[in-house]
Amino acid sequence: MGKKKRDDVGVNASSMADIAFLLLIFFLVTTRIASEKGVYRDLAPKPEGEVPPVELNKRNVYKIIINSNNELLIEGDEGKMSQIKKEIKAHVNNYGADPELSVSPKDAIISIKTDRGTDYTTYLTVLDEILQGYNELRAEYLSQKLGEKITVDDFLEISRQDTQVNKDRYKLAKEKYPLNVSDAEPTGGGAK
Amino acid sequence: MPFKKKAKPNPEIPTSALPDIIFMLLFFFMVSTVMRENTLKVNVLLPQANQVQKMEKANLVANIYIGKPKEADQFGTAPRIQVNDVFINLDQIQQFAIEAIANVPEVDKNRFRVAIKGDVGLDMGVVIDIREELRETEALKIYYAASKGGDE
Structure with missing residues (x-):
């Protein structure tokens, strides 16, 4: 009998693994590995001193104006969100063909003018559409260039x-x- | 001396080391996963966008949260700006950006980004103001934080 008693001295640790497993699974499920995403933008530095306005060839500028009711004015006409991407691609990739559109991709400029009362979401959607147009052009170009x-x-x-x-x-x-x-100076005063 | 007892073979696989291994895994996950550092004082529901990029490592990104305060009875319902753990005013943005840049190691300076985490319900006014403040500093590379989604 004495022999048996000595065998049982240790604490039964086999369930420790189960407990640790439960904790492990808890952490696996609850923590999300940081995968933060965002729309990237380069801001233009504030110019030093007075800068004379640059003469831009009107045809090179694709103008989008968003008012405080989130209505779009695209190139002087009422516009829809869905047309932006297509028109951007045509505008940028024009190479002087259409006299209304840009001379070359390097000269093409997209201008977004918002109101202070415009919804942030609307602005971001417009920006997203523009980027989508550009990124599609760039992806196509790279595919062609690299052959993959x-x-x-x-x-x-x-x-x-x-x-x-x-x-x-x-x-x-x-x-x-x-x-x-370019983000043009906003309409709707009372800045700051 | 009872030598016979020791000679008895133990048929079981020793599992006493198993908890240690699992604990090590556990600690690894506990250390490597980043919990949200800042307690948000504003409600931020990110807008959706399609052309989103993964942001850099957390220590290279300075976050600016904008949204309506959670404790509306104390802070009102107008959108407020939160960095780190505090509300700041517009005129403190520049200082915040400068300090954030200073905290980044020299080799990673050009990978420094500012993430504007704006709520879907915001007006452009406050975003424009922050953007203009950032333009005064060297923090010119920004993200508009968004979740992947939207129409293709």
């Missing part, structure tokens, strides 16, 4: 520029289709 299929999602990955390859590819696309999106 590059989708828009691939291009978004490339534009993170986290590796040397992506940096080079992004530069290639950027040289062909530089993104000239």
Whole structure:
């Protein structure tokens, strides 16, 4: 009998694994690995001193105005969100063919003018549409240039520029289709 | 001396090390997963966008939250700006950006980003104001935080 008693001295630790497993699964499920996403924008630095207004060829500028009721005025006409992407692509990729549209992708400028009362969401959607147009052009160009299929999602990955390859590819696309999106001074006063 | 007892073979696989292994996994996950650092004082529901990029590592991104305060009876319902754990005013944005840049290691300076985490219900006014403030600093690379979605 004495022999048996000595065998049972240790604490039964086999359920410890189960408990730890439960904790592990809890953490696996509850924590989300940070995958924050956003629409990237380069801001133009504030000019120093007075800068004379630059003469822009009107045909190169694609103008989008959003009023405080979130209505779009595109190139002087009432417009819809759905037309932006298509028109941007035509505008940028025009190469002087249509006298109303841009001379070359390098000269093309997209101007967004908002009101202070415009919804942030509307602005972001417009920006998104513009980027979509540009990124499709860039992805097509890269596919052609590199001889491999590059989708828009691939291009978004490339534009993170986290590796040397992506940096080079992004530069290639950027040289062909530089993104000239300018945020014009907002309408609706009372800034700050 | 009872030598015979020791000679008895133990047919079971020793499992006493298993909890240790699992605990090590557990600790790994506990350490590597980032919990939200800031307690949000404003309600932020991110808008949806299609052309979104993954942001850089958390220590390279400075977050600016904009939205309606959660405690409306104390802070009102007008949109407020929160950085780190506090509400700030518009004129403190520049200082915030400068401090955030200063905290980034020299090698990663060009990968520094500011993430504007604006609520869907915002008007452009406050966003424009922040953008103009940031233009005064060197924090010119920004994200409008958004969740992937929207129409293709």
